[in-house]
Amino acid sequence: MKNLLALPLATIVAGLATVGTAHAQSASEGIAKYREMLQDGNPAELFEMKGEELWKQKRGPKQATLEQCDLGLGPGVIQGAFVQLPRYFKDTGRVQDLESRLVTCMETLQGFNGAEIAKTPFGRGEMANVTALATYVATASKGMRFNLPQQHPQEKAMYEVGKRAFFTRGGTHDFSCASCHGADDKRIRLQELPNLTKNPGDGVGFAAWPAYRVSNSQMWGMQQRLNDCFRQQRFPEPKFGSDVTIALGVYMGVNAKNAESIVPAIKR
Structure with missing residues (x-):
C-alpha cells in the first residue's frame, strides 16, 4: 500500500484506465465468441423459413x-x-421501410387490413408474420452492401428529418438517440454502443x-428495435411505420452505406 501511495496520481489513474480497457476488450471478445457459437444454430433461421x-x-x-x-426492384424481386x-x-x-412496405403488399395483394395489422402488438397475429416475412426478405440480401437511394426529394427530406430526430433530446431522462449512439467507444455495462452517425462497420x-x-427468445425487426429505443428514452411509443421511425431508418441506413448486411443476426 505504501508503494502505491508513493506513486504519482497520474500514474495510478493511467494504470487503472489500462486495466479497465483490458477488461472491456476481454468482455467484448467474450461476447463476440458467444455470438459466433450461437450463429451456427441461430433460431432466426426458423423465422426465415416461416417467412418464405x-x-x-x-x-x-x-x-x-x-x-x-x-419492394423497390420490381414485382417479386x-x-x-x-x-x-x-x-x-x-x-x-x-x-417506406421493409416492414411497412410488406404491410402495403399484404393489403393490396392479399386484402388484409393494413391499419389493423399496424395496431397489432409485436410478436402477435399478423404482426408476427410481418417480422417473419421481413426476416426472409432481408436474408436474401445477406452479404450485400447497403446503398440507400437519395435521389427523390422525399428520400432526402426523410434523411434530414431522421438526423434531427436522432439528436433531439427529451423525455424524463433528457435522452436522444445520440446519447447512446452518437460517439465512438461507448458502452453500457458489457454492451458496445455503435456510433450510428457514420458507417459503424x-x-x-x-x-x-x-x-x-437470445435474452427474450424473440425475433425483432427494425420497427420493434426503434420502438424499444423510444421506450428506453421514456418517449411515447411510436406507431408502427410512423414517419419518425422511417426517417430514423433512412438516416441510419444512408450513414451505413457500404456496410455489409449480416441479417439475420443474433443479439443478447
Whole structure:
C-alpha cells in the first residue's frame, strides 16, 4: 500500500484506465465468441423459413401470394431489396421501410387490413408474420452492401428529418438517440454502443436487424428495435411505420452505406 501511495496520481489513474480497457476488450471478445457459437444454430433461421412459406402461400381475403410484391426492384424481386430500403414508392407516395412496405403488399395483394395489422402488438397475429416475412426478405440480401437511394426529394427530406430526430433530446431522462449512439467507444455495462452517425462497420447497427434476441427468445425487426429505443428514452411509443421511425431508418441506413448486411443476426 505504501508503494502505491508513493506513486504519482497520474500514474495510478493511467494504470487503472489500462486495466479497465483490458477488461472491456476481454468482455467484448467474450461476447463476440458467444455470438459466433450461437450463429451456427441461430433460431432466426426458423423465422426465415416461416417467412418464405408466408411469401409463397395464398392468404387473406383475396387468397393471393406475395410473390408479386414490389419492394423497390420490381414485382417479386427480393435479392438486393433490403439493402436499398427505406426508399420512396410512387404507388403510396411515401418513403417506406421493409416492414411497412410488406404491410402495403399484404393489403393490396392479399386484402388484409393494413391499419389493423399496424395496431397489432409485436410478436402477435399478423404482426408476427410481418417480422417473419421481413426476416426472409432481408436474408436474401445477406452479404450485400447497403446503398440507400437519395435521389427523390422525399428520400432526402426523410434523411434530414431522421438526423434531427436522432439528436433531439427529451423525455424524463433528457435522452436522444445520440446519447447512446452518437460517439465512438461507448458502452453500457458489457454492451458496445455503435456510433450510428457514420458507417459503424459491417454487420453493426442498421446492418444487423432483423435479429434474434437470445435474452427474450424473440425475433425483432427494425420497427420493434426503434420502438424499444423510444421506450428506453421514456418517449411515447411510436406507431408502427410512423414517419419518425422511417426517417430514423433512412438516416441510419444512408450513414451505413457500404456496410455489409449480416441479417439475420443474433443479439443478447
